Amino acid sequence: MSKRKQQSETAPDISILGDNATLYPSGYTESQARRNEDKSRTLIDTMARFRSSPLEFFREVSLHVNGTGWRAYDNPIGAPMYFPGFTDRMKEMVMSSTMLQEKITDLSTKRVVVEKKEGLLTGDEAAQEKRYNQLKQSLEEVVDDMLDKMVCKMENKTFIRTQYYLATQLLTRAYHQGIHVSSEEVLKLRAIAQEAQKKKQSIVFLPSHRSHVDYISQQIISYRLGLALPTVVAGENLNFPLVGPFMQHAGAMWIRRSFGNDQLYSTTVQAYIDTLLQNGYNFACFIEGGRSRTGKLLPPKFGILRFIMDSVMSGRVNDAIICPVSTQYDKVIEVDSYITELLGQPKQKENLMDFLNASSILNLKLGRVDVRYHEPWSLKDFIQEQFLRSTDIPGQITEKGKWTNEGRIKVLRTMGYRVLSDINEVSVVMPTALVGTVILTLRGRGVGISELVRRVEWLCERVRDKGGRVAHFANQKTSTVVERALEVLGPAMVGKVPSLPEDTYYAVDRFQLSFYRNMTIHLFILEALTCAGLYTKFKLGGGDENYTMSYTDLKAQVGFLSQLFRGEFIFPTAGLDINLATALSRLEADGVLLLTRTPTAGENSSTTITTIQLAPAERDRGRENYDFYCFLIWPFIEASWLGAISLLMLTPPTNHIGEPWLDATATQDRAQLLGKTLYHQGDLSYFEAVNKETLKNAYLRFEEDGIIVPRKSPNLQIRLAENWAPTRDSEGKLEAKGKLWEFAEQISQSRREGKNRRDAGTVRTRVMGLVDLVGREGWLADGGKKKKAKL
Template sequence: MSHDGDAVDDANSSAPDLQILGDEITLQPSGFVEPKGIVHDEKEEALMNQSPRFRSEPLQFLREVSLYVSGQGWRAYDRVIGQPVFYSGFSENMTSMVLSAPLLQKRISQLANDRLAVEEKEGLLNKDDKDYITKRAQRRNTLENSLLEVAEKLTDNMICKMESNAFIRGAYYLCMQLVTRAYHQGIHVSSEEVLRIRKVAELAAKNKQSIVFLPSHRSHIDYVSLQLICYRLGLTLPVVVAGDNLNFPVVGAFLQHAGAMWIRRSFGDDALYTTLVQSYIDTLLQGGYNFECFIEGGRSRTGKLLPPKFGILSFVLDSILSGRVKDCIVCPVSTQYDKVIETEGYVTELLGMPKKKENLADFLSNGPSVLSLKLGRVDVRFHEPWSLRKFVDNHLSKLSSIPPSLDTDHHNPEVRAVREKLLRALGYKVLGDINAVSVVMPTALIGTVLLTLRGRGVGKEELVRRVEWLTCRIRAKGGRVAHFGNAPLSEIVDRGLEVLGKDLVGVVEGLAEPTYYAVDRFQLSFYRNMTIHLFIYEALVSAAMYTRIKRGGGPSNQDIPYEELRTQVGFLSSLFRGEFIFSGAGLAANLDTTLRGLEADHVVRLDRDENGNIATIGLSDEERKAGRENYDFYCFLIWPFIEASWLAAVSLMGLTPPAGKNGHVWVEEAKAQNSAQLLGKTLYHQGDLSYFEAVNKETLKNSYARFQQEQIINVVKSKDSKIPPRLQLDPSWRPSRDPETGALLAEGKLWDFTEKIASSRREGKNRRDGATVSSRVLRLTDELGSRLFAEAEEAERKGGKVPSRLSKEEQEALDHNVESARRKRKLEGRAHL
C-alpha cells in the first residue's frame, strides 16, 4: 500500500488484516489508534481466541481433530491453486524427471570422459590394446552407471517428498497448534495482499509458472508460518530450500515430507552435486511448482535484514538465462514477530559462543517450554509479485553488449561481471521490497524508544508519547505499523511490554509514576534494528552533523558547512555499504531529500546562499527548545554501528607485525575477529566503548568484509577446505612504531581512517575521554595482535594444519585478486548513499 507522506494516516484507509488462529480466520479492522470523531457500530474482534484444548473442551477438541482426520472442507487440501502435490508417487516422478534432465545427463557424460582421460594418462587404459574401443566403452558405461547411482542417492536425500495428503493434514494441525500456542495471538496477513496473491497464483497455475517466495529470515518459524498460510488459503505449498543441518533424525524426515529440500551448506568443487541442484530447481520451475528460499541465507541475529546471499538465486537466474525455464513469478515476503523465540540464543552467538548444532534432544526438550510462552503474534506481508523474466530482460537491455553463454561460461570474466551485476540488482531489489511491506510491531516501537532516549528510564506517559511520535514518523516515511483494531495506544504499549517481559524491560515501582528501563540492551537492540532501515538517511546525516555539534559552544559554532557534511555522509554511507540497503538515486539526490525532510520536520535549519544552494546546516531553534530529542533519536539509532566499525578499525592496528618481524605472517580470519571482540569487551568495561552491542560478531564480520573490499586487509582462502581463511593488514595501511619503544604510533593512514569514524562517535555519559585514551587503546590492541602472531607461528612450528605463510600458488592468486579488486574499485568510485 502506498502512503501519501501524511504524519498520521486515517486508520480506516488500510485494508483489514486476516487473523489465522487454529480453525478460525477473522477479519481484523485496520488502524493503530482510534480516529477522533468516528463512531463504529461493529464490535471489535477479540485477538485472544484459542483452539480448543482437550482438558478444557474435550468434545470441541475431538471434533476439530476429526475434521482434520476426515479432511472436511478446506482441510481436504485437494483443490489447490497450483500444481498437484501430496499424492502417492510424487517423489518417484520428481526423481525420474531430475535424473533424466539433459543438463545432468550431459554433466555425467562429461565427468565420465574426464575420468577416462585420467585413466588413459595413467596407463589404466591402453590405446594399443586390440580391444581398446570395447574396453573404453565398457568402462565409460560403468563410470556413467556409477555416477548415476550416486546422483540417484543424492537426489533421494535432497528432494522434498510430498507424498501423502493425510500426512500434510496432520502436519498442518500439529504445526498450527505449536505456533498458535507460542504465538497466542495468531498469524496475521493483509486481506488485500491475500486476494492479490491468490489471483497471481491462479494465473501462474494457468501458465504453469512457479511462484518463487523470497522471505526475510529471523526465525525457524518463518518457513512454518508461510507453509501454514499457503495450506490454509489453498495454495500449492512451496518447496523450501533448507540447510542439511536441520536434517536430523525424525524431524528431518518430517520436514522433508512437508516440503523441505535439503542442500549442503557448502558445495565446494563437487560438479555433480552442483549440477544436480540446478537440475532439481530447473525441474521444479519447469513444472510450475512453487519454490521458497531465504534471500539472506541464514537467520538474521541482529534484527535487521542481512545482505543478500546469491547461492540459490544464481541457480534460479541460470534457469531463466539459459531458456530452460521461460519465466517465474518472484514474491518477496516479510515476516515480523512481536517476539522472536531465538533471540536469547542469538545474543550468546553474537557474543562469541559457537552456534549449537541442531539435534532431536534439544528439539524435544524445548517443545514444552515454547508452548507455554506468550509471544504475541506473527505478521506476514506479501509484496506485489513480479516477473523474473521481465526483470532480467530489463537489466540486460541496458547493457551495450551481452556476452554469449551467459548461463554456462562462468569462467569468462565478462560473463561473471554481468551475472554478478544481475544478482546484486535482484538481491537488493528483493530486500528493498521486503522492507517496503514490513510492518513494525509494538515491541519494535518500544525497543526503539527505550534505546534512543537519554537517561536511565522513562515514565509511562512519556513512553506512550514517544511511541506515538515514532508511529507517526514511520507512517510519514511510508512504513507500516501493525494493525490492532481501534485499541487505545496505551493498551498497545501495555501489550508490547507484556510480550517483551521483565527480562528485557524492567519497571521501577514505588515512584511518582511507573518508570520503565532496558534490562537487556543487547537483546532489545534486536527489536530496535527492525526500524532502523526507515531512518537510515536521517541517522547518517545526524551522525555527520555530530562532528560539529559535539564541540559545544554557541549554535553558530555547531553549524556544519554543506561540503563538510556531504563528505562525512559519503564516508559513513560507504562504510556501511554492507550493513544497510541504500537507494540507488545517488548521494546528492538522497542527501538533498533527507535535508529537506529534516527541515520540514523542524529538526534542522538550512542556510542558503544567494543562488538558493544549501551553504550550512545547523539544528533548528525548535529542536533545541525540545531538548534535541528528535535529533538525538536519529543519532542513537546509528551510534552502535559507528562504535562497531570504530572497534573493528582499531583492532586492525593490532595486525601490524610486531617489532623485528618481517610481516610475512598470516593469521586466521576468525581468530582476528575473536580478538577484536575481546578488545571490544575490554574497552566497554573500561569505559572506552559506549555500546555493548557494538561487540556483536555479525557487525564486526561485516566491518571486516568491508575493509577487505577497500583492500585495507587482504584475505586468502585456501583450496584445502580444512585450512580456514587467513588475513593480513595490507602493507600500505600498516602504522609505524616508535623506533625506541616499539609502541604503535597514533598516526598514519589507518589511524586517520579510524579517527574519521571516531569523529561521529557518541561522547560523554558512558565513555571517558582524555589524552591517554589513544595510547591505552593502542597498547591493548597491540598486545592482542602480538598474541595472534605468536600463536600463528607457534602452531606452524608444532606442525599445525594452518600455515602462517602463503604458498607460491596462494601468493600468485592473491596478487591477481588484489589487482582485479583495484581495477573494480576504480570503476565503482562513487558514493553509495
C-alpha cells in the same frame, strides 16, 4: 491525498488463528476490537488439548485427517501435489534433465581419460566402453541418493492435513494472537497464482529470515488460503532424526551448506530447481541465507538465487514470478540463543533434544506474527530490463547480444538488493519494535510510562510519514499497545522500577533489546547518517557557531559513512546528493534542522544548501528528535570503529620473523575481546558494538576496500595491505598515525562522546596499549604454530 488519510484507508488485515481466519475491517472501533479479541481468546482456550479434553482433541484431528471443508486441500492453486508416486515422478523428471545427463557423461568420459593416462585402463575400446558404462551407472546411483535426500516428498494428503493441524496447535500456543496478513495482498497473490497456474509458472517466494517459525508460518498461510505449498530450501543442519523426515514431507528441500567444488551436486541442484520451475511448482528460499541474529535484514546471499536466475536467463525456464515476503514477530523465539552466538559462543548444532526443549516456550504468550507480501513481479521482465539498460555499458554487461560473466553477477546483485528493498517496503513495524526503539533512543536510565507512550506515538507518525507500516492496532489506545508490548518483551528485557509515583521502565538487556530496535532502522537510515555527520560539529556544544555546519563538510562525512555501511544497510539508489538532500528536507520539515540556501547562478531560479544548523526549537526540547536518529546509528558506528582499531593488531611485533599472516576467525574473536575490554573500561559506549555479526560485516568491507588482504592456507588468513600498515616506535609500541589510524579517526568523529573520550592523548595511549596487548596473543599463537611445524 495525505499519507495519514491513506493510512486510514488501507486494506484490512486477516488474522489466522487455528482453524479461524478473521477479517479485521479498516476503521473498526475499539469496542469491536475488544469483542474480536475476546472471541480470539475463546477460540484459543477452546482449542482441544489432549490432556484436558482427549475426545475433543481426537475429533478435531479427525476433521483434518478426513478433510472437512477447506481442510480437504483438494484443489490448491498451482501444480498438482500430494499424490502417491509424487517423489518418484519428481526424481525421474530431474534425472532425465539434459543438463544433468550431459554432466554425468562428461564426468564419466573425463574419468576414463584419466584412468587411461595413469595406466589403469588398456587401449582396448571395449574395456574403455565397459568402464565408461560402469562409471555412468555409478554416478547415476550417486545422483539418485542425492535426490532421495534432497527432493521434498509430497506424497500423502492425509499427512499434510494432520501436519497443518499440529503446526497451528504449536504456533498458536506460542503466538497467541495468531498470524496476520493483508487482505489486499492475499487477494492479489491468489489472482496472480491463478494466472501463473494457467501459464504453468512458479511463484518464487523470497522471505526474510529471523526464525525457524518462518518455515511454519509460510506453509500455514499457503495451506489456509488454498495455494500450492512451496518447496522450501533448507540447510541439512536441520535434517536430524524425526524432525528432518517430517519437514521433508511438508515441503523442505534439503541441501548442503556448502557445495565446494562438487560439480555433480551443483548440477543436480540446478536440475531440480529447473524441474520445479518448468512444471509450475511454487518455490521458496530465504534471501538472506541464514537467520538474522541482529533483527535487521542481512545482505543477500546469492547461492540459490543464482540457480533461479540462471534457469530463466538460460531459457530452460520461460519465466518465474518473484514474490518478496516480510515476516515480522512481536517476539522471536530464538533471540536468547542469538545473543549468546553474537557474544562469541559457538553456534550449537541443531538436535532433537533442543527442539523438544523448546516446548516450554510454547506456553508463553509471544504476541503475533505479521506476514506481508510485496506485489509479485516477472523475473523474465526484470532480466530483459537489465539487458536493455546494459547497452550503455558495452562489453561490461553484455557482449554481442549475450551476457558476460560480469554482467550476470551485476544482474544477480541488483536482483538481490531489489528483493531486500521490496521486503523493507512492505515490512510492518511491530509494537515491540516501537517500544524497544524508543527505550534505546532516550537519554537517561529510564522512562516514565507517559513519556514512553508519547514517544511511541511520535515514532508511529514518523514511520507512516516515511511510507512505512505500523502493525494494525485495531484503533486501540497507544497506552494499551505499549502495555502489551512490554508484556511480550518481558522483565528480562525491560524492567520496571517499583514504588515510584509513575510506572518507570528501563532496559535490562540492551543487547537483546537492540534486536527489536534494528527492525526500524532501515526506515530512518538517511536521517541517521545525516545526524551522525552533523555530530562531528554539534558535539562541540557551546555557541551557535558549533551548531552550524557547512554543506560541503557534511556531505564529505555522510559520504564516508555511506561507503562504510554500504553492505550493512540498503540505501535508495538515487545517489549521495539526492539522498542527502532528501534527508535534510525531511529533518527540516520535522523542525530538527534549519537550512540556509543561496540562489544558484543561471537562468533557473534554484537554490543551493550552504549551511545546516540545529533548529532553536530542537535545542529547546533537549535535542530529543535529533538524538533519536543518532542513537539509532551510533552502535553501528562504534562497531565499525572497533573493527578498524582492531586491524592494528595485524601489525607484526618488531621481533616477528616470516610473513605477516594471522587466522581471520581468531583475529575477529580477539577483536571482540578487545571490544569487551574497551566497553568495560569506558572507551566504548555500546556493548552492541561487540556484536560478532556486525564485526564480521566490517571485516568484509575492509577486505573489499583493500585494507586487508585475504588468502586460503588452508583456513582463511588475513594481513594488512602494505600501504595501510602502521609503524612502531623505537620501543616497539604502535604509533597513532598513518593511513589506518586516520581512517579510524574519521569514523570516531561521528561516535558518541563518552566519559573518557575528550582526553584524546590519554585515550590514544590507552587504546593503542590495549590493542597491542590483545594482539600479542595472536602473534604468540602464530609463532607457536611455526615452531611446532619446524619440530
